Amino acid sequence: xxxxxxxxxxxxxLAAAIIAAALGACDNTLNSGxxxxxxxxxxxxxxxxxxNSWAITDMSLSSKTLVLGxxxxxxxxxxxxxxxxxxxxxxxxxxxxxxVRHDVGVQxxxxxxxxxSCTFTGAFTASGGSGLLPGAAIFELQLIDAQGALLSTRDxxxxxxxxxxxxxxxxxxxxLVLGxxxTSYKATIQNPDSTxxxxxxxxxxxxxxxxxxxxxxxxxAVQCGSATGVLPTGTCTLSSVLxxxxxTAGTGTLVLGAAIFELDxxxxxxxxxQRTVPVVLTSGASIAGLSLSFGTTDxxxxxSPSVPYFATLRNVGAKLSGISLEGWVSQGTTRRFAGGxxxxxxxxxxxxxxxxxxxxxxxxxxxxxxxxxxxxxGAATFELRLVDASGxxxxxxxxxxxxxxGPLQSPPPGPGADADKTGGTKGIRVARP
Numbered sequence: 001x002x003x004x005x006x007x008x009x010x011x012x013x014l015a016a017a018i019i020a021a022a023l024g025a026c027d028n029t030l031n032s033g034x035x036x037x038x039x040x041x042x043x044x045x046x047x048x049x050x051x052n053s054w055a056i057t058d059m060s061l062s063s064k065t066l067v068l069g070x071x072x073x074x075x076x077x078x079x080x081x082x083x084x085x086x087x088x089x090x091x092x093x094x095x096x097x098x099x100v101r102h103d104v105g106v107q108x109x110x111x112x113x114x115x116x117s118c119t120f121t122g123a124f125t126a127s128g129g130s131g132l133l134p135g136a137a138i139f140e141l142q143l144i145d146a147q148g149a150l151l152s153t154r155d156x157x158x159x160x161x162x163x164x165x166x167x168x169x170x171x172x173x174x175x176l177v178l179g180x181x182x183t184s185y186k187a188t189i190q191n192p193d194s195t196x197x198x199x200x201x202x203x204x205x206x207x208x209x210x211x212x213x214x215x216x217x218x219x220x221a222v223q224c225g226s227a228t229g230v231l232p233t234g235t236c237t238l239s240s241v242l243x244x245x246x247x248t249a250g251t252g253t254l255v256l257g258a259a260i261f262e263l264d265x266x267x268x269x270x271x272x273x274q275r276t277v278p279v280v281l282t283s284g285a286s287i288a289g290l291s292l293s294f295g296t297t298d299x300x301x302x303x304s305p306s307v308p309y310f311a312t313l314r315n316v317g318a319k320l321s322g323i324s325l326e327g328w329v330s331q332g333t334t335r336r337f338a339g340g341x342x343x344x345x346x347x348x349x350x351x352x353x354x355x356x357x358x359x360x361x362x363x364x365x366x367x368x369x370x371x372x373x374x375x376x377x378g379a380a381t382f383e384l385r386l387v388d389a390s391g392x393x394x395x396x397x398x399x400x401x402x403x404x405x406g407p408l409q410s411p412p413p414g415p416g417a418d419a420d421k422t423g424g425t426k427g428i429r430v431a432r433p
Contacts, residue, residue, distance in 0.1 A: 054086070054089060054151050055151070055152045056078070056079050056141055058076075059154045060077075061075050061156055062075065062076075066124075066125070066161070068134070069127045069163045069193040073124060076119065076120070077091065077154065079091075079117075079118045079120075082116065084113060088146030090144050091122070091141050092144055093105045093139070094139075094141075100132055102131065107120075107122055133160065135270065136158075136160075141153065164190065164191045164196070165189070165190045165275075166189055167189070169263055169276075170186050170187075172185065176205070176242075177244070177283070177317050178244050178245070178284065179246065180317030181243075182241040183241060183243070184239065184240070187237070187240070187263055187275070188237045189224075191233055191235075195232050195233055196230070197230050199230065199267045200220060200267075201263060201265060202219035203218050203219060204216060204250070205261055205279070211257075215252070217243055217245075217248070220240055222238060224236035224238065256392055258281075259281050261278075262276045283386075284317025284318075285313065285352055285395060286314050286386070287314075287384060287395045288314040290311050292308070292309050292399065293309060298400060300403055300404070301365075302365050302403055303368070305364070307365075308360060309361060311359050311384060312358050313343065313356070313357045319353050321389065324340055324343060326385045327383070328382075329381070330383060334375055335373065336371035337370045337371050339363045341361050343359060344359070345359070363384075365380070365403055377404055378403060379401070380403045382399045382401050383397075384396065
């Protein structure tokens, strides 16, 4: 016998089928016999048939960044029902972060009977004393029935940020000596929230791009007029020092050139706020003086024996190893190697200690060494470079020369020109064309 189904019954069946399909696409919905991973924290598990079920099918946030103790963040969610009713249902909102589960609100579903879908809005925030910390977190919405059973959950990832800020950071110098003396700075910290304990600052010197390095630059507990490590509500200005060094904790090797000083405000190892300023890493080692040896003229015969010179080295930073002197003779676009030697200041070959050191060595003017072009008669320059083990130039100094390509002529009477215009020795120069 053929049976006819009333239009009302057919509509109900169709609605149930549509809702069942929607529920099947939601991973967090409980169906008959299912056990929610959230059930243990509520103590009840809903047991119901799929034709008598509800689910949170959609949820979005007005912002995925929440400032702890800051303004509200809104959310919009949709709950569907195969029974076309929502009486006795409520949603419970939580922020979850590792072992912290912070309740941020409960509301009853605002929809009445006669519809299979209920879309509603809400808002939440969290204080800085909630146990939540800056970083990744989850906003979770739970659908609960009148008996307290968990029917469905929905999660959205978000990021928590701190209300505390480093509003100003000023260094006594933006030029940092690599491995050198300490550089002082002042930082201003703003805390609009409640008093925090276990707060400190940690500095880093960072390089990115062709050379990647990150080295600790010094840290300390905050001192804001109360107990050590306590950050009170309001403004705190503190002073400290930093050092740029490859001997501190971190990764990579800092090199001379552009870098960033980063200051982190931390509580129990978690970064609350951060501020950066650009800096330049310079060498603490320099050639403080350069002259030809006493009685040596600044006129040189090409391909002649080596010529002696004196160099005064200064190092205001930590002891350096692998340091050497490297000479070049240049003339326009021509540039020829003039000899090199490891520094020796009494502490071992290549070791440059802190302080001042005088070294005597020699150089030659020749076209038979590495380089480019051909040296000829005429004005030239002797360049002395202080280099480290990687070949990086730490400092340079120069002296003017005059080259003769052929036998030396008899010098004219009288004094010659300065060999070192910064106070070096004077030599006898031959007559020049």
